Amino acid sequence: MLAQRTNLFGSSGTAAARAAAKAAADAGKEIIDLTAGEIWSDLAxxxxxxxxxxxxxxxxxxxxxxxxxxxxxxxxxxxxxxxxxxxxxxxxxxxxxxxxxxxxxxxxxxxxxxxxxxxxxxxxxxxxxxxxxxxxxxxxxxxxxxxxxxxxxxxxxxxxxxxxxxxxxxxxxxxxxxxxxxxxxxxxxxxxxxxxxxxxxxxxxxxxxxxxxxxxxxxxxxxxxxxxxxxxxxxxxxxxxxxxxxxxxxxxxxxxxxxxxxxxxxxxxxxxxxxxxxxxxxGDGSYESKLRSQLASARQIGLHVLSSLTRVPVPKAHGGFYFYLDLSDLMRPTSVGGASPTADDVVNSLLSEAGIGAVSGTAFGDPAGLRLSYGIPPEKLETGLVRLVEVLNVWE
Missing domain, CATH: 3.40.640.10 (Type I PLP-dependent aspartate aminotransferase-like (Major domain))
Structure with a gap:
């Protein structure tokens, strides 16, 4: 028997999202992973x-x-x-x-x-x-x-x-x-x-x-x-x-x-x-400046693509390197008396239909949120977000 405290928590939701994206990639699917809280960069x-x-x-x-x-x-x-x-x-x-x-x-x-x-x-x-x-x-x-x-x-x-x-x-x-x-x-x-x-x-x-x-x-x-x-x-x-x-x-x-x-x-x-x-x-600060410049450029690319969203507000992304989407308008019952979808459903669709790994807001106490990292290479980011916009704009 395990200690009772193990019932108080599960594995990190962000780690689970990374694992799901990796499992899909290992299975041979082309995946653009927007789950990880890290920046793709060489060492200083x-x-x-x-x-x-x-x-x-x-x-x-x-x-x-x-x-x-x-x-x-x-x-x-x-x-x-x-x-x-x-x-x-x-x-x-x-x-x-x-x-x-x-x-x-x-x-x-x-x-x-x-x-x-x-x-x-x-x-x-x-x-x-x-x-x-x-x-x-x-x-x-x-x-x-x-x-x-x-x-x-x-x-x-x-x-x-x-x-x-x-x-x-x-x-x-x-x-x-x-x-x-x-x-x-x-x-x-x-x-x-x-x-x-x-x-x-x-x-x-x-x-x-x-x-x-x-x-x-x-x-x-x-x-x-x-x-x-x-x-x-x-x-x-x-x-x-x-x-x-x-x-x-x-x-x-x-x-x-x-x-x-x-x-x-x-x-x-x-x-x-x-x-x-x-x-x-x-260190003279040049490496940190390079990272900030890299992220600023990725942010602009991402915001430009996400501006094409029709049913989801474009995120502010004031700090860090995440786009956090409010999916509230998508979280309506699909039929009269039907259950409301959650961000988990959107994440599963993005992974299966578009090859996009994302983190559901349920990991963060928000069933209508979606976290996307823009710390990845810009060409992958743009491709991934274009696919994501296509899915979310026709989500039912």
């Missing part, structure tokens, strides 16, 4: 050089549980620059990707029964990890407000059992970018009600148009004492497989994370640590 030269140098030096030993001191110092300098505040290495924990940083945060902050407010649609891992830690996710619907939560709705969700609020900006899956006033309201609420804020900014390097990514601790410095910043290099350096992320927060939280991580994974991969350190020391 500094990352490659840092890793090779470490291997050539015979680096193969444990590091400090929460990362090499040199790396944590470099990350503290980065966070200091990003926030306009002084951060120290003792306020940084290096983790095996952002997922471990979030897991660590949930495990050291939550007691059984604690409530965590999560704006929806949400990244599927947020509520799963709250449940694993014994907490209760409380969802705040954002669909009627451009996928940015209304402060009044966040405030109304707070109870005596509320322990934390999750902020993910730019948002995965929706691409929504939180405005300053929303962040101010949430920060002041956290201060007044003695709440923690888990601030996931993994897509912070990718904002588009006239939008700006704001860190909540910069907008309201007083909230820093109750904020954990979660970030990773998976997106900003296209290093999804290398599994390097970090958590920045109060020293006492990082000390608890150190103890927890010492009993789970211990230190993150040492070669990946050296690679990221080399980039932080030698």
């Amino acid at each position: 030269p500094t990352i490659r050089e840092g890793a090779i140098e470490a291997i050539n030096r015979g680096v193969n030993r444990y590091t400090d549980t929460v990362g090499m001191m040199e790396l944590r110092e470099a990350l503290a300098r980065k966070v200091s620059l990003d926030t306009g505040q002084i951060w120290k290495a003792e306020e940084i924990a290096v983790t095996s990707g952002a997922k471990q940083a979030l897991f660590n945060a949930a495990m050291v902050l939550l007691n059984p029964g604690d409530e965590v407010i999560i704006p929806a649609p949400y990244w599927t891992t947020f509520p799963a990890q709250v449940l694993i830690a014994g907490g209760t996710p409380v969802f705040v619907d954002t669909r009627s407000n451009g996928y940015v939560p209304r402060f009044e709705d966040i405030k109304a969700a707070v109870t005596d059992r509320t322990r934390a609020i999750v902020i993910n900006t730019p948002s995965n899956p929706t691409g929504a970018v939180y405005d300053v006033q929303t962040l101010i309201g949430i920060a002041e609420l956290a201060i007044n009600r003695d709440l923690w804020i888990v601030f996931d900014e993994c897509y912070g390097d990718f904002v588009h148009g006239d939008h700006t990514h704001h860190l909540i601790v910069s907008v309201v410095p007083e909230v820093r004492a109750r904020t954990l910043i979660v970030n990773a290099f998976s997106k900003s350096l296209a290093l999804t497989g290398w599994r390097i992320g970090y958590l920045a927060g109060p020293k006492e939280v990082i000390n608890a994370v150190r103890a927890l991580q010492s009993h789970t994974t211990s230190n993150p991969n040492v070669i990946a640590q050296h690679a990221v350190l080399a980039h932080l020391q030698r």
